[in-house]
Each structure stands twice: as C-alpha cells, then as structure tokens.
Amino acid sequence: MADFDLVVIGSGPAGEWGAVQASLAGKRVAVVEREPVLGGTAANTGTLPSKTLRETALHLSGFKARGLYSVDATLRHEATVSDFLFRERRVKQMERERIHKNLQRHGVTLFQGAGSFVDAHTVAVKRDGAEVARLIAGTVLIATGSTPYRPPMYPFGDPRVHDSDEILDITTLPRTLVVVGGGVIGCEYACMFAALGIPVTLVEVKNDLLNFLDAEVGQRLRDCMETLGVRLRLGQTVESAHVPESHSEPIRLQLSTGEVLEADQVLVASGRTANTAGLGIEALGVKQGKRGQIEVGLAYQTAVPHIYAVGDVVGFPALASTSMEQARIAVEHAFGPGKRTLTPILPYGIYTIPEVSMAGDTEESLRARSIPYVVGRATFETNPRGQIIGEKQGLLKLLFHRDDMKLLGVHVLGEQASELVHVGLTALLTGSTAQLFVETCFNYPTLSEAYKAATYDALDQVRVSSA
Numbered sequence: 001m002a003d004f005d006l007v008v009i010g011s012g013p014a015g016e017w018g019a020v021q022a023s024l025a026g027k028r029v030a031v032v033e034r035e036p037v038l039g040g041t042a043a044n045t046g047t048l049p050s051k052t053l054r055e056t057a058l059h060l061s062g063f064k065a066r067g068l069y070s071v072d073a074t075l076r077h078e079a080t081v082s083d084f085l086f087r088e089r090r091v092k093q094m095e096r097e098r099i100h101k102n103l104q105r106h107g108v109t110l111f112q113g114a115g116s117f118v119d120a121h122t123v124a125v126k127r128d129g130a131e132v133a134r135l136i137a138g139t140v141l142i143a144t145g146s147t148p149y150r151p152p153m154y155p156f157g158d159p160r161v162h163d164s165d166e167i168l169d170i171t172t173l174p175r176t177l178v179v180v181g182g183g184v185i186g187c188e189y190a191c192m193f194a195a196l197g198i199p200v201t202l203v204e205v206k207n208d209l210l211n212f213l214d215a216e217v218g219q220r221l222r223d224c225m226e227t228l229g230v231r232l233r234l235g236q237t238v239e240s241a242h243v244p245e246s247h248s249e250p251i252r253l254q255l256s257t258g259e260v261l262e263a264d265q266v267l268v269a270s271g272r273t274a275n276t277a278g279l280g281i282e283a284l285g286v287k288q289g290k291r292g293q294i295e296v297g298l299a300y301q302t303a304v305p306h307i308y309a310v311g312d313v314v315g316f317p318a319l320a321s322t323s324m325e326q327a328r329i330a331v332e333h334a335f336g337p338g339k340r341t342l343t344p345i346l347p348y349g350i351y352t353i354p355e356v357s358m359a360g361d362t363e364e365s366l367r368a369r370s371i372p373y374v375v376g377r378a379t380f381e382t383n384p385r386g387q388i389i390g391e392k393q394g395l396l397k398l399l400f401h402r403d404d405m406k407l408l409g410v411h412v413l414g415e416q417a418s419e420l421v422h423v424g425l426t427a428l429l430t431g432s433t434a435q436l437f438v439e440t441c442f443n444y445p446t447l448s449e450a451y452k453a454a455t456y457d458a459l460d461q462v463r464v465s466s467a
Contacts, residue, residue: 002109003136006331009115009279010143012040013320014311016099018141018327023106030135031108032115032125038103040145042311042320043095045165050188051351054166057192060084063353083172098334099463108235111135111381115279139306141332142294143327145227146272146278148310149291155243160251160265164189167267170428174198174265178253180238181269182209187225189267191353194229200260203253207235210350217397217411220256221356224413225395229352233259239337241266256408274313274409281307285362289315298327298341299333305354308334322346345428349418354393357421360409373401376434376458380414383453384445391415396450398424405434423451434459 005027008015016038017029022029037044052464055061060083088312103110113127123140127131150156150162156163160171164185175198183206195199202225208215209222209232226232232257242252243266250262274292282288286302286309287295293315304334308330311323325342332338350356353402366373380394394414401408410424429438437455 002030002133004028004109004138006030006139006141006334006421007032007115007135008141008143009112009123010040010142010145010275010311010313011103012145012311012323012373014145014323014327015040015141015143017324018310018331019103019108020106021328021331021382022335023108023146027335029108030111030137031103032111032113032123032135034112034114037114038096038099038110039092040143041165042093042146042323043167044098048091048095048317049088049168050164050185050192052091054192056084056352057195058353061195061197063195076461083360085168088168088217088361113151114278116278118351119286120284120307122467123443127189139308141327141330141334141377142276142279142281142302142307142309142313143311143323144275144313146318148275149271149273151268151270153241154266154268155241155335156268158243160247161243161266162267162268164267170265174263176250176262176264177201177267178203178251178261178263178265179267179269180253181271182206182232182234183269183271184210185361186267186269187221187352188350189269190226190230191225195227197354199227199231199235200229201263201418203233203236203238203255204259205237209234210356212348213350213356213358214397214409215364217356217358217395217413217453220393220395220413221352221354225352226352233257233261233347272312272318274315276313280407289428299329301333306334314403317346317348319346319348345417345430347418347421347424347425349421351418354414355417356359356411356413357417358409358411359421359425360407362409362411363399366399366408370406373408374400374402374405374458374461376400376454376456376461378450378457380447380450380454383447383450385447385449386415388445389415391447394447394450396454397449398454400463405458407432414447420447421449423448 006022006029008031009018011033019029020406104388110127113125123135177200180203190202237256240254253261276292294309300310312318347359378396378397380391397411399409407427412420434455437451
C-alpha cells in the first residue's frame, strides 16, 4: 500500500499536467495508466496521430504545391500504407517518451494497470501477472478520456469498418471511403483521404457541417471540401449497412433518402463515450450523464468533494488544450486557494483541409444578442505571403463592436489557421480594440499581416456607413 496526496487515473494531456501541477506544489503524486503506453487518446489514437497523418497526406498528395511554379505534383500511385503511417508512428513514440520523462522529472510515480476504486480513498491497480497495488489517496483526479461510440448496426469486427481510433491501423488505403458523421473528426478524415485522391462521401444527419462555426466560414469550408472532392450527403442518415463477407464485394449503405452508397471501406465517426466503465464510481455517489460523462462543478469537482474529473471524461469541449487547463484548475482547487476558472474564450482548431480556427463570437451569436457589430475581412489570396505560398482559399474574418470597435470574434480559414487565431485570441482576452492592430507592426510578408488588412476593412465600412 502506498500513500499519495493525489492519484491521477489516466496519462493523457489532462492526467499528465494535473500530475505535474500537483508535483510543482510539493505534493506526492501517482499516475495510473491502464494501457502499455502513455499519452491516452491525444498521443496514440487522436490528436497528434490524426494531425500527423494530415500533414503526411498533404505532402504525399502534393496538395500544397498545386498551382505553384507550374508544378504538377500528385500522389504517386505506388505510395504504400507504410509511407502514409511512418511519420505518424514516429511522432507517437516521441510523445510517449516525452510524457514519461516529464513525469519522471517531476517525481511522479507511475503505476501501469487498470485502476478502480475500492473505496472513496483507495484505488486498486490491477495488472496481469503482477500483485494488485493499493493506493491510498487524499485526492483523486479522474482523467480517463473517451473512446469512439460504436453504433450497433456496423460490424466493427470487419477489417473494412473502422471507428476513428481503428482508422489509424489500416493495412490498405481505401479505394473508396464513406465517412459517417460530419463532426470535427469526420470532416478531418474526409479531407485527409480526399487529398490523397481517394473518392470520399460524407454522410451527416444535420443540414450543416460544424454548425458552431460562423455561418460564412462554415459555408466556405463546405465549398472547399467539395472542391477537394468530398461528396456531401447532409441532412441524411444511414438506415442500414450491408457488409458482405467477401472483400471483393463493396459495402452498401442505404441512406434515409433511399440512395445506396457503395464503398471499399467505412469510417464511423458518431461521437465518443466516456471511459468510466469499471472505475467503480457509481457506488461512491459520483454522478454520470449520457454516454458515461462525469458530472462536475466549476472547479471540476464531482459530487464526492475529494474526487475531481477533467478532460474528455466530462464531455464538451473535449479538447487537449482545454483538458490540460481543466486539470490545472482542479489541482489548484484541491490544494488551495483555487479561485481560477477556465476562461470563457477558448480557441477551437479544426484540422480539415483547409484548417479552420475560431475564438469568441460569431455573427450569429452577436445577432441573437442584438449586439451591433462590424465585419472586417482579409483574404489570403491578396496577402503577399498568401500569394507566395499559393494560398487561394484563406480568409481572416474579424468581428468588432460597432460602437467602440472592441474585438468580439476572430475566424480564420486557411494555411496555419490554428496558429494565426492566437493573435486574435490574445486581443480578445485583453479586451483590445481595432487600435491594437492599427498600431502593431507585423513582419512583412506574413499571413499575420492580414489582421491589419481586416481591421482597415472594418474601419472603412464604419467610415462609409457614417458618412
């Protein structure tokens, strides 16, 4: 038996940085990880691997070189799955090693095995061939993440039917692919395979893709995806799936409209389920919601005061970036004084092709609250750096309050969108106005300079409307 101030269950971004935060506060910390490798979904099956595959797809397809220097760079047909996955596997291994060294450097004790509650302060760690370890914890942080939800109509035992984790273990690139689910994950993978020249059809029950985006940006993304070759079936559901035993026959999916789609492989991206099964939290009084998500308060405290939960296991927004901050906030609260809460202005990065990122309000949210606003736009096609790199789709869109020109929202589509959004995010967090971008000297030529162009566009509109 071992005594710890904090026991963390899970070693993904939330678990890792929650453990480090407590260690920096001088606490005795243990991390329990049931998988043989560290890092959770972010390092092994989700965030980093999928984004690495995206870059690989862009490289192998020659997508970034299209239209540049009159070069015709397309995917070599002899490219293999090994070509496609090599970099992804290397990045995963490097991240696992980094996490291990980080925990080790901060004196965090690692227990490999499945953790579960014996009682409210005791976590048992079971591992095949090893004696059960019992950890006595003053505080427990649950950071067990989530796994893809598997609708029962699909035979996931067939090697041609994938969830969003399994797709990373493909042995052959699909000749044709149907993606079921038009959320972030579904859209990202649809773009990735389409960039490789694979015919892709995306089926989504809603009439819009990613309807949390600003409508203009969402429509532009939809147009870009269709230009990339993604066939969209919006407002439709899959009513039945026929997966023949013979792999020489196509998979057939019948849609709610009666259309039948044929495909070589299928990716089902229908949301995720919290990894709470087997933890034993029900007997402790920890409350759970739909698909197992743990219910928490502002400081990520569960109904049992010394048990906290963070990351995907609590549901939305389920981002690696927010999960890390949630863990830090939970640990600060557990060990005092803990007055910090998660900032209400969060960046969202969507690694479609092209990338999309946003922070703050959309036009739709401002109109719903009757807030007067003005829009400033700058296209990457007219930006010197955009011209150099051949970026013809990009757009920076800024939303300002019409009365005082305070920045209210930033939306970016195009190359490096998830990086560029941070300029606007910082301005939002500091309550800055258009004057910040007017007075800032940006490097030239850069995509960041689009902030100045978009700001002047907004100011010109105010001037014209006031004349």
